[in-house]
Every structure is written in C-alpha cells, then in structure tokens.
Amino acid sequence: MNVKINWDALGITASVACAIHCAVLPLFLTTMPIFGFEVINNLAFEVFMIILAFGIGSYSLYHGRKKHHHSYLPLIIFSFGISFLLAKQIWHHYEVLLLMPAVLLVVSAHYYNYRLCRRANHCHEHDCNH
Known part of the structure; x- marks a missing residue:
C-alpha cells in the first residue's frame, strides 16, 4: 500500500492549529489551573x-521546489514566517504583533x-499530492 501525504496541507493544518492555540488559549487561562494544567509560558510546548511547523514546512517546501516548480520564493516566505515565530x-x-x-x-x-506545484507543466494529478 503506497500512501501519499500532502505535505502542504499538513503544514497549513499545523500552522492553523498553532494560531488557534494562541488565539483560544487566553480564553481558557482562568479555568486551566483549576484542572491542573499549566499552559502559561509553557516553553516546551x-x-x-x-x-x-519548521520540520513539516521545510520538507514540504523543499519537495515542491525540487520536484515541481524550482522556485525559492515559498522557502523565503516560509523563512520569514519562522523568523517571526x-x-x-x-x-x-x-x-500578538x-x-x-x-x-x-x-x-x-x-x-x-x-x-x-499545481501549475508546473510536468505535474500530473497523482504526482502533486506528494
């Protein structure tokens, strides 16, 4: 069985999960300590x-550049995003800013x-799903 992973979708999901975590966390700060969870300034998390995000994103963008479109622009944009993180x-x-x-x-x-990846001339439907 050959399983194909769409690394871009996984990267977007991880980024959105991170954003949701950061946006929703303040709403639960008052109740979390009651249940024994210490999430404020949890450096490990x-x-x-x-x-x-870096691991999934780096792999996904490297794969897209190398196998499909040969553009460094997504990697550059991603690098700025990780720098902000x-x-x-x-x-x-x-x-927040x-x-x-x-x-x-x-x-x-x-x-x-x-x-x-979708616009690459050599890209066929089954090749672009990574």
Whole structure:
C-alpha cells in the first residue's frame, strides 16, 4: 500500500492549529489551573510547535521546489514566517504583533507552494499530492 501525504496541507493544518492555540488559549487561562494544567509560558510546548511547523514546512517546501516548480520564493516566505515565530519567543511583550505575520507568512508559503506545484507543466494529478 503506497500512501501519499500532502505535505502542504499538513503544514497549513499545523500552522492553523498553532494560531488557534494562541488565539483560544487566553480564553481558557482562568479555568486551566483549576484542572491542573499549566499552559502559561509553557516553553516546551511552544518550542515543540515551532519545531513541528519548521520540520513539516521545510520538507514540504523543499519537495515542491525540487520536484515541481524550482522556485525559492515559498522557502523565503516560509523563512520569514519562522523568523517571526522565533522572535515571538524572544520578545514576549510583542507576541500578538509577531504571531499574526508569522502565521500569515507560513500559511501563505504553503499555499503558494501548492499553487506552484499545481501549475508546473510536468505535474500530473497523482504526482502533486506528494
């Protein structure tokens, strides 16, 4: 059985999950300690999410560039997004201002990569699903 993974879809999903986590978390901050969960400034979780986004995104965008469209632009856009995510961890007081462009850039890089893969002349339906 040959399973094909759409790495762009997985990357977008991871980025959106990260954004939802960051947006919804403040709503639950008052009730989480009651249940014994300490999620405020949980560095391990934040680093895990950044590493996950970086790993999936890097593989997806590298694969798209190498096998389909040969453009570095999605990787450049993605690099800026990851840079904003890392900056968010350093400058906590600007977290919201840094998170918005980070998510927008990472998701945009995956979407642009997806579109470039679809437009590649040699790309057939079964080849573009990674």
